[in-house]
Amino acid sequence: METSRDALMEGINRVRQRVWKKQAKGFMEEAFIDIDGTIAQTNGKCKGGMGISYKGIWGYGPLIVSLANTKEVLYMVNRPGNVSSHEGSVKWIDRAVQLVGPYAGRICLRGDTDFSLTENFDRWDEQGIRIIFGMDARANLVELAEGLRARDWSELERVPSYEIATEPRAKAPRVKEGIVRQKGFKNKVLEAESVAEFDYRPKKCKKTYRMVVVRKNISVQKGEAVLFDEIRYFFYITNRRELTQEEVVGLANQRCDQENVIEQLKNGVNAMRMPVDELMSNWAYMVMTALAWNLKAWYGLLMPNRKRGLEIVRMEFRRFLHAIVLLPAQIIRTGRRIVYRLLSWNESMGDFFRTWERLRSMSPG
8 A cells, every 4th residue: 555655755756757758868778776774863852763773873774775877866765773774675676676677778786785685686687687785704705715716816907987088197195194104003004906706606595696706905004014914805796797807896886876875865955854753754854855856866867968967967966056056036026927037147057048948848738
């Protein structure tokens, strides 16, 4: 049975789909759905449904399901602060897949180790959904990694996050690290990274998956003295066989950009202030407030100037607010009309009016 809260989210999604339909062909050749949980602290003493998190923080534990391609929030789910990060997430992941499916050539799910819900891997794989999840460095996985031959390992060459348009600049001196050495504090320095892979079948799966492992050699130092070397392993499980090991690691690490989306939800649009009295009403508040963040993405997607539109999609909300929303204007009531007279002009105004005309053409009736 659909609740009023679900009806609100699906009403927003119906508008979202109208925006997606207006995009050029190949707009979402591969959709990346990211999943994460966070903590929304509250100092209230009478907030219904709140709990205390593993960090000792009182509040709620929202689940965020977002689309990495456009940074849109697909679903926000409010939960008590003491729940596990992944609790109840499968239902919302499946709904996000159903929502994005008609508009995406392929779908890839990404999440940290908490979301390696192995009992669902086979089902997702049979649906043609691609997955990249972190896995905890459990003893059995570390043993398998240590059992690999030396020739199975290769130096990890990380895929650059962007291309340098001009010339590479010299790196700034590491002032902080210099002070740490000078003061004789304990310091951990990454000496080398290598990557390998092996086939692995989780206990709750019938299929075998690809496990990509990164080995980090960390030098533990104190002042100028080297105390010892520390080896750490990071595991990523995926059903994507067509990617190189470096590409798997790169895509898994790109999921961390969802932290920026969560930061904008917390401090950009203030969606996690939790101002009302209980869990469900705060959930509704979150969804309504997050709509402001989604509206920014839709505005960018509908902008005729595609380059400028992508800048809007990536833009922080406060900058968007001052550049696009808070325009100085004179409001004139004349006859039976209300005239909005803009008091300044900048390069974004042309895009603003062209986007406005496009929005008018989309309005029903």
